[in-house]
Structure formats: structure tokens, C-alpha cells
Amino acid sequence: MSIRNDGLIKTFVADGVLIGRRLVTFGTGRMTMRQANAATDALIGVTTQIGSENHGRVDVIVSGITEVSAGASFTKGTVLTSNSEGKVVAATDPTHRIIGIALEDVESDDYAAVLLAQG
Incomplete structure (x- = not known):
């Protein structure tokens, strides 16, 4: 059983569709995040369980x-x-x-x- 203790959660704009509980990296626009797709991406955090539609708001857990x-x-x-x-x-x-x-x-x-x- 996993124990969560999310720390800082920051809201960004989704650059593409973001699936919940996945890693994200910088998108192409200001304050945007996209789904990480490589071990060499600058990994910022994890989407909450909700994820986001394209260009929608997305909450990203960055600590904890x-x-x-x-x-x-x-x-x-x-x-x-x-x-x-x-x-x-x-x-x-x-x-x-x-x-x-x-x-x-x-x-x-x-x-x-x-x-x-x-x-």
C-alpha cells in the first residue's frame, strides 16, 4: 500500500493531453508542461491523478x-x-x-x- 504525502503542487497549462500520475517536463509555451517521454527530459514532477486535457490546467506535484x-x-x-x-x-x-x-x-x-x- 502506497502512502502519499504530496508537498508543493503547482498549476501549469497542459501542452498536450496529460495522463494522471505520469511524469512531466517543460512544454513549448510559458508555464506549460508536457508528458515526459525520455530519460533525458528535464523532469519537473508528477501530474495528480486527474491529468489534463490539451491546453487545460494541470496540477503538478513537485515535492513530497x-x-x-x-x-x-x-x-x-x-x-x-x-x-x-x-x-x-x-x-x-x-x-x-x-x-x-x-x-x-x-x-x-x-x-x-x-x-x-x-x-
């Missing part, structure tokens, strides 16, 4: 402990990045941008409790 969709299985303590769908996976290369640390063992397509620590 939250739930993120897992794109692969991993164990607690794993340093995490994004896959092509904005889901968290293990960071395996020094060029990967980091979104945080897994707080529990997770199977693919589950929700993972993640301590957000961008880097």
Missing part, C-alpha cells in the same frame, strides 16, 4: 512523496527516471535525469510510492 505509474518492476531504493510514456523506470545511465527514489518494491503498471528528488 507521491504515487507514479511504474513502467517496469523495480525495488525500493531504486533511483528513477522516465520511460517513453512518462512512467517511472530505473535510471541506468549517467545521462538520465532523476525524478526521485522508490520507497517500495513495485511491479510494472502498478503505482509506485516515490520520494521526489529531481536531479
